[in-house]
Each structure stands twice: as structure tokens, then as C-alpha cells.
């Protein structure tokens with residue numbers, strides 16, 4: 001069994017008219033759980049349709065949140081009440097949130113406000129947070145520390161060991177995407193090897209970043225076993241074992257407060 005902890009299902013181009021085909025691919029690849037990630041509140045209804053396709057073999061849950069790359073005016077208005085209003089029993093996490101100075105560093109203040117607000121909502125709802133960080137190494141750790149965030153995922157991890165260690169010490173989990181399968185990702189692979197296996201998750205970040213051997217194709221959650229294969233080589237395990245371990249880790253993350 002495999003869990004894809006991060007997929008943008010509403011951005012997939014091929015399956016929107018035939019979502020059942022994806023459900024069949026997931027079953028075929030033994031991917032029994034997918035977390036559908038929200039980047040804007042407007043995506044709620046579209047994601048909900050995917051969540052409703054859940055069946056006994058395939059569980060789809062969702063996150064609720066505003067991505068840090070949204071407009072400044074949107075980020076500055078994010079409130080705890082708005083986030084909690086979207087929180088239902090199929091909501092597994094809050095996000096994706098975080099800081100991204102790569103594309104635009106003129107809205108740091110608004111990104112930090114939104115990030116801290118997501119953390120506060122997640123603490124009230126007792127659900128994990130999904131953290132995106134890009135070109136914002138120190139500020140991301142500063143916000144996580146100052147807001148006492150202890151429950152969540154550093155998604156699509158590409159930072160160094162010191163970053164991972166700090167996040168792990170706070171109680172967070174580290175999620176690897178297809179990037180860890182790329183030949184040139186030697187540094188990231190070295191970091192991955194040093195992490196405790198009981199704190200690692202896997203994700204596709206579909207439709208982006210298709211793992212080897214699917215590079216160049218549109219990524220989809222049924223490719224998450226290939227991320228497991230990349231980690232399996234690093235840890236001396238089979239892909240199935242990595243799938244089991246990371247699925248158990250996700251269970252642990254979701255039940256951390258219960």
C-alpha cells in the first residue's frame with residue numbers, strides 16, 4: 001500500500017472528464033490513499049468532488065488553505081475563522097501554506113501573516129499543517145518556531161540536513177517528492193539517508209515533478225510508488241516496505257492529537 005500525501009487533483013489535465021480512470025490506476029498501483037491539496041479557497045468544490053470518489057480501496061482526503069504564492073491582498077485577509085469554516089471530517093490538514101520568496105519577495109509580511117494564521121487554525125483544529133518553503137530557509141524555521149508549530153509536514157523537501165533536523169526535533173514530518181528520484185539530486189539523497197524512517201512521508205506533488213521513470217510526463221498520484229522506489233534504494237528496503245512504513249507514518253501524523 002502507498003499513500004500520496006500531496007497531490008493537486010484539480011490541476012490534472014487528463015482525468016477531469018474521467019476521474020474514475022484515475023481511481024482505477026490508483027487501485028492498480030496499490031495507492032490506497034491520497035491527500036488532495038488546496039492552494040486557494042475557490043478550489044474547495046472541485047476538490048470535494050474528488051474526495052467524494054473515495055471508496056473502500058481508495059481514500060481521498062483534503063487540505064484547506066491558501067498557497068503563499070497567492071496575491072498579497074488575498075494573503076493579508078486570511079483568517080482563522082475562514083480556515084476553520086472549511087474544516088470538515090474529510091479535512092486531513094491545513095495548507096498548503098508556508099513561505100516562497102523565489103517568485104516574489106515583495107509580500108513577505110503577508111506570507112508570514114497567512115502562514116502563522118494557518119498554524120493557529122491547525123492548532124485549534126488539532127490537525128497537521130502542510131508547509132511549502134522556497135528560498136525562505138530561515139524565515140520558515142523562524143515562523144514555525146515562534147508559532148510553536150509541532151504538527152505537520154515539510155512538503156516536497158529539498159533543504160539540507162540541518163533544516164530537516166530542526167523540523168524533526170519540533171515534531172514535524174519530512175515528505176519527499178519525485179525530486180529525490182532524479183539523478184542529479186545527490187545532496188538530497190544524502191540528506192534522506194540520514195533521516196529516521198519513522199518520520200518520512202512520500203508524495204507526488206502532481207501534476208508537477210513526475211518521478212523517474214515518468215519524467216516529462218504529467219505527474220499523477222498513481223506514480224507515488226516510484227518515489228518509494230527511490231527511497232528504497234537509499235534505505236536498503238523494498239518499495240513496498242517504504243510504502244508500508246510511510247503509510248503508517250501518515251496514520252501516526254493524523255492521529256497525533258487523538
Ligand SMILES: [Zn+2]
Pocket residue numbers: 006008037096205
Ligand atoms: Zn503543492
